[in-house]
Amino acid sequence: MKNRSLLYIWAALVVIVLVSILSLNRQGFTMIGQSFSESEHVRWGMEEFYSKIGPAKLNPVNIEEAKKQITISDEEIEEHRTRYGSLSNQLEDIHGQYVDRIEEAKNEKNEIVRKALIEERDMKIEDIKMNFKDDAHIEAKIRQEKEQSLTQYLNEVKSSTHSLPIAYELINADTGELFSSGDVLVPSIYKKQFNSAKGYLKAHSLPGQNNDEWTTYYAYGNNAINEDNINAMANPVQSFEGTVIIPKTAVEKGGVLYPQYKDFNRGKYALYTFWLLSALALIVLFTVLKFRKEWVTGTDYDARYATLKIDIKVIGMLATALILFMYVDSASSSVVNLLQYPRLGRIGSSFIGFILFGVLPTALLAFQIVHATERWKKKEAIEADIKNSYAIQFLKALQTMFLRKSIGSQTFILLIGFFLAGVGFIGMFMDPMLFVIYCLCVLFFALPISFIFVRRAAYLNKIIIATEAMATGRLNEEIKIEGKSPLADHARNLNNLREGVRSSMSEQAKSERLKTELITNVSHDLRTPLTSIITYTDLLKDETITPEDRAKYVDILDKKSQRLKTLIEDLFEVSKMASGNLELHRQRVDLTQLLQQALAEHADDIDQSGLDFRTDIPEEMLTAYVDGQRWWRVLDNLIVNAIKYSLTGTRVYVTLRKTGDTAEFIVKNITKYELGENVDELFERFKRADTSRHTDGSGLGLAISQSIVDMHGGTMKIELDGDLFKVTVTVPVK
Structure with a gap:
């Protein structure tokens, strides 16, 4: 109990020090050694004054001269003309607006209203027709709108005011014209003089001109005073000398700035006191109340915490650190307001926030760091924690989940929808409390359900893939039995079935060898x-x-x-x-060059055969990852077969091309022997087109080629249409 109390006191002092350091970094430059005249309130007010005094008083734009600078482009004229559509569309629209109203006035026998409506309609129609006839007509209307907008804009600029009670006496350095307001000789809290030695006051004629922040002014009627017009109407910058002050009476009791002056001083001295107390707290942390790991180790909490998965520990530590950081960041910004305007309610809520989001997270974070440090020292323990973590198990399950893409994709979409469906995902960025709630929901609800769901989906995929392997005759691997679920019972039954199939296939293999x-x-x-x-x-x-x-x-x-x-x-x-003892030595091979070499090898035989070989081979490289020697055997067998078994005087077509992600090799010829309809027999060992077996050859060519193609993951297909014999071989090029 004593250790726990010491830990909480230590945590409270740490939070105070952290808030103090961050607030010192933020408010120190604006508070330490600063007077009210150097405060942000006065600084911003004076910047506002210097920005507005030029356009409003010292160097205003002449409205009539500014109007002369307005320009109207052809694009503006065309936009105004076609703003509501073509001529026919606009006339039809105007007619539709008045037809019912004119008819209503006619029915009511109100001749005055009817004639007024007709006159109004005709005037609008005539105006629209003039828009499409005369550019000057449109230009005059646009100019009038812009002049009205410009007049309104410049009058607003001239009538703009500033927020501080400022007195000034300024003389134009070129013309000697005097501008003044108030008495600049009275005592002041702010005083600035402008002259040739200290620099002149540069008076611009438009707001924002002094810092190049031009803003296009959009007027009524969609007509804008663009930047080029503003540049043209702006007066040259004028230089002024003289004095600008804020009188001292403004901060005296009853003055305009007295409340701000009082708040500034109260906040400044309160911050001084807070920073001093924080310095004392820092001294205590390094002397009397040094942190001891015994405060958190050897407790019941430590033993229970050690049983948690390392994922939960890491997430908990990050969440705790984030909560503490957000609190310190918020408290350091609001501490000056709390000290300036102390209220009982605000003090109470701030104290509760200090305990819940400051002291407790700090104590918990210290506990987590000490536990992690002690655990890290035990190499075997940390390795076991990582191996048994939810993350590692999740990654393993996720890897197997996508072995069957349809189920994996559907599952992944469900997971995405689950995590992104909540309003908390958006709300957590708006409020710290919502973020904490969302993290807790993800940690204690979403992640466990996702973990269970992914593991079940992964195990189901394993069973499905094993079943498919059994259906194709691959019976080497046994399905692992996991748990006591119905899926595990199904896996056990499949294993029994696999053993039965293996026995049956073994007997069948023995029988085949004796054919x-x-x-x-x-x-x-x-x-x-x-x-x-x-x-x-x-x-x-x-x-x-x-x-x-x-x-x-x-x-x-x-x-x-x-x-x-x-x-x-x-x-x-x-x-x-057949026994699976043949190994492939794959390498990147140019299939185009390999086929050309095979044809060149048999060039003499082709010439003597009386056959007309027609080739269609790509000029560029067509590469695949194959065993070059074995693939040469495939090409050689198919070319030799074409030479041996093609009808003399006919054509033989040899084609190599790329189709999608595969290379396709095709040989077509007219056979000299009648092959029958069952082309599958040609793949059998010792089968020949020459059934009398008078030709040279082993009858193994197509069988060997078929086996080589299969080992490369390709396909070999024979098609027969009468005496037209076609063999197609494909192999992946990736």
Whole structure:
């Protein structure tokens, strides 16, 4: 209890010192050592006097001469002419204004009113017609309006007054003309002399001219006295010498300025007293009442506070500091008024504000800072606090919330609407109390609900994405069970279903590996070159064959062995792709250049094939992030297939282009073999367009290409229309 009392007393002294320092910074220059004649009230009043005395008395504008400076532009004439529309529109409008009134007067047999209305209507119609016929007619009307407005404006300037009781005696330095008001020889509280040594009083002819703050004067009838007119009508600046005073009688009892004089002195000496007491409070804070951390540590509050999340602690500390800052800022501005005009009610409300928004926040902020400092010294504890904070959990949940954009976007819109819907968001900038209420609502209501909502949405997204992965056959990851909600039960059921599907797919994979068709095709394609090798090897054993036949047999053996090697390598590559052991080495590759190189590589084969290759390749670079060697294999396979299986004498179209965010490679040709309707079979391993299997090739080209394209995240599509064969390959360019 004693420690708590000492903490509150310490906090009260700190608040007094803070308010004193800020008020000293704000009012010190205007109060310390200053007299009433140097106060802001007198200073502003004299600035007003010097600004108005020139235009009103010393150097006024001649109204008749000023009228001569008025100019009227062609734009003003045209604006006045068409202000209410075209000639036909204006005439129709005038006619509509009077037709009912004239008819009413006629029905009432009031001939005098009827004739007056007709005459008035005809005059307006004639005036409108003249507007569209003669510019001078419009110019005369505009000039009259501007002259009236200018006269009114200059008369207001000449009749303007100042707020202080000022006496002056001023002589025009050029003409010797004397201007005076009051007696400048009486005792004064303010006195300023103007002469050649101390500087002349510069009298301008228009307000604002002395500080270049020109204001365009808008007159009636939408006609303005613009800045050019003002510059033209302004008189040259006149120099005056003489004396300007505020008589001492103005601040004596009963004088005009006596209440302001009395308030100024009372406030000044009250502030002196307040600043002196604050200095004593500062001495006490550094001597008798030094802050001790024991005042806040080791208490029940400290133990309970330690269980809060670090987010709540940080927000609470910032909110406390903000409340204290706003109070000190407000109190430092209002303390002079409180001391100048002390009232029992104002003193009571100020004391309550001092306790609620000054002392308590200061004590709480000291407690929070000490707790944070002690916690910071424990490295493991602060790391655990950050790891378990709401912010980290919220960020993790927010990251997973957008894995499914539709739900994530809807949730985010709801959150935005929730936080911005309240009137408090606007009101908190208008009143400190509303800001405190809004912060409390966000802290204890909005943030917890948002946290729960985001976590639930994130968990739902995890379950949905895992379900989609299961539907596409990706069954590697198990859904984590979180809590005991219905979502957790659903996740548990999905995990059981996943295990069942995995078992079923494993059995199906074993069955696929034993397909008879695959074994038959592999056996046939491997046995054909192997049989040739055995046959020609036996022939080479005959010592009676001629050298020419021997060379011929060796050449056949070389071709068959190379074919066998190609078959085995393709089969090995397909096996690696099927097992997922093939790695891609991606890099930025120019697809345009790669295709040109592939076509150049087969230029001789194309010339000998009797085919007419038509290419449509972009001139600029078309780059994608691919494995260059593998992508070369795709292009090579498709070009070779076109050469092998296209009908002789036909055209082959090769196209490369960019479509959106993808690169699109297209090959179209007329096939020499009848392919049937099921083009999907061409992607199967060891399938050929040549069903007799007399052509070279492994039958793995399209299967290998399909696997490479899939590994790059692209697509490969075959279309067949009669004998027209079209294959389209796309790959992302980003």
